[in-house]
Amino acid sequence: xxxxxxxxxxxxxxxxxxxxxxxxxxxxxxxxxxxxxxxxxxxxxxxxxxxxxxxxxxxxxxxxxxxxxxxxxxxxxxxxxxxxxxxxxxxxxxxxxxxxxxxxxxxxxxx
Amino acid sequence: xxxxxxxxxxxxxxxxxxxxxxxxxxxxxxxxxxxxxxxxxxxxxxxxxxxxxxxxxxxxxxxxxxxxxxxxxxxxxxxxxxxxxxxxxxxxxxxxxxxxxxxxxxxxxxxx
Numbered sequence: 001x002x003x004x005x006x007x008x009x010x011x012x013x014x015x016x017x018x019x020x021x022x023x024x025x026x027x028x029x030x031x032x033x034x035x036x037x038x039x040x041x042x043x044x045x046x047x048x049x050x051x052x053x054x055x056x057x058x059x060x061x062x063x064x065x066x067x068x069x070x071x072x073x074x075x076x077x078x079x080x081x082x083x084x085x086x087x088x089x090x091x092x093x094x095x096x097x098x099x100x101x102x103x104x105x106x107x108x109x110x111x
Numbered sequence: 112x113x114x115x116x117x118x119x120x121x122x123x124x125x126x127x128x129x130x131x132x133x134x135x136x137x138x139x140x141x142x143x144x145x146x147x148x149x150x151x152x153x154x155x156x157x158x159x160x161x162x163x164x165x166x167x168x169x170x171x172x173x174x175x176x177x178x179x180x181x182x183x184x185x186x187x188x189x190x191x192x193x194x195x196x197x198x199x200x201x202x203x204x205x206x207x208x209x210x211x212x213x214x215x216x217x218x219x220x221x222x223x
Contacts, residue, residue: 041219042216043203043217044201046212087154089155096205096210098157098170101155103152
């Protein structure tokens with residue numbers, strides 16, 4: 001059975017203090033690993049898709065990397081507006097959109 | 112541009128009452144549509160998906176059903192709500208070559 005485990009559950013950072021979030025996955029035949037950002041009471045917002053080990057993608061202060069067993073979301077010099085829950089998901093099945101999500105990492109960045 | 116509408120934003124319902132949540136998508140045709148549920152402290156769980164009008168696939172056995180009466184309309188229903196149906200319900204459509212999921216703003220359902 002496909003599984004996605006995210007750690008830590010929660011992370012509190014000072015503004016400018018870089019850190020990494022981990023997403024470990026078990027899936028037969030990875031077709032895509034996704035990162036989403038979710039603000040309280042809102043729907044998740046797409047950040048990245050990674051397809052193969054060694055792939056990296058960047059967006060502003062965020063950088064996602066992928067190995068054969070895990071993915072990391074690096075937050076460089078975070079700002080308070082980076083506070084959110086970050087969700088990792090893997091594609092399970094033939095249909096895009098049928099995703100297996102982790103429970104998320106709640107990030108709080110304080111000034 | 113494409114937009115997704117989902118309502119209501121919050122809903123408080125007694126146990127045993129019916130449910131109808133509606134989702135509509137604008138700016139695209141024949142989208143793949145999805146209903147996810149997010150329980151407190153847990154990851155999103157896929158409930159239903161649809162690749163076209165009248166075509167519904169259920170991912171988990173449950174007290175809920177889904178329908179797609181029009182190309183860009185997706186409805187989540189229940190005849191009798193249970194306490195365990197409480198959660199944050201999210202509608203989504205697959206875009207960007209079906210690579211990305213675009214989520215609605217969600218409905219927070221509390222069954223009391």
